[in-house]
Amino acid sequence: MGSEAAGMGSEVARLLEAVDFAARKHKEQRRMDPEGTPYINHPIAVARILAHEAGVTDLVVLQAALLHDTVEDTATTFAELEERFGAAVRRVVEEVTDDKRLPKAERKRLQIERAPACSRRAKLVKLADKLHNLRDLNRCTPQGWSEERVQEYFRWAARVVSGLRGTSAALEEALQRLFEERGVPT
Ligand SMILES: Nc1nc2c(ncn2[C@@H]2O[C@H](COP(=O)(O)OP(=O)(O)O)[C@@H](OP(=O)(O)OP(=O)(O)O)[C@H]2O)c(=O)[nH]1
Numbered sequence: 001m002g003s004e005a006a007g008m009g010s011e012v013a014r015l016l017e018a019v020d021f022a023a024r025k026h027k028e029q030r031r032m033d034p035e036g037t038p039y040i041n042h043p044i045a046v047a048r049i050l051a052h053e054a055g056v057t058d059l060v061v062l063q064a065a066l067l068h069d070t071v072e073d074t075a076t077t078f079a080e081l082e083e084r085f086g087a088a089v090r091r092v093v094e095e096v097t098d099d100k101r102l103p104k105a106e107r108k109r110l111q112i113e114r115a116p117a118c119s120r121r122a123k124l125v126k127l128a129d130k131l132h133n134l135r136d137l138n139r140c141t142p143q144g145w146s147e148e149r150v151q152e153y154f155r156w157a158a159r160v161v162s163g164l165r166g167t168s169a170a171l172e173e174a175l176q177r178l179f180e181e182r183g184v185p186t
């Protein structure tokens with residue numbers, strides 16, 4: 001049953017459906033920070049950045065932000081997302097999902113290569129995802145990460161973000177400041 005057939009007419013109700021779905025899917029997962037923050041804090045923060053800092057009101061983008069790591073990091077399928085949230089949300093999540101069957105270096109390379117051809121909706125989610133992950137790295141270092149690994153994540157993120165330009169001035173400026181603070185070329 002799709003969202004209309006389910007009778008979830010209001011946008012607020014549909015947004016909460018996505019928060020609840022993501023929270024249940026990520027319930028066993030923790031971030032890599034020393035406190036072991038619940039993983040769901042990250043997708044919620046990404047959606048919040050989009051609403052609060054980029055002024056996004058497009059429900060598809062906000063739902064996709066909440067759901068953006070469910071397929072990559074939990075047993076969720078794209079078919080399940082389409083069934084519950086519709087084809088548009090499914091498509092955005094597909095665009096931001098890495099194929100975990102590929103070696104890590106290849107996944108990282110493909111993000112740089114594919115960023116420019118992403119839809120505007122996917123670019124917004126990717127910008128907010130990187131912005132939150134970089135702020136999190138400034139807040140504390142993930143367990144097992146060296147300072148060099150943190151710096152390498154900043155360098156790689158700058159290359160992905162360079163392919164996402166012209167999407168949200170507010171997010172791009174916030175990211176630019178973080179790269180400058182680290183002396184990372186953009
Ligand atoms: N900064 C930070 N990141 C954490 C933490 N815990 C989990 N992560 C996740 O780790 C991923 C980045 O770590 P990597 O080692 O580069 O990525 P990998 O998971 O693909 O191997 C991000 O995945 P992602 O959201 O899918 O984004 P992406 O970086 O893969 O595009 C991020 O959300 C944390 O405490 N701090």
Ligand SMILES: [Mn+2]
Pocket residue numbers: 042068069129
């Ligand atoms: Mn993410």
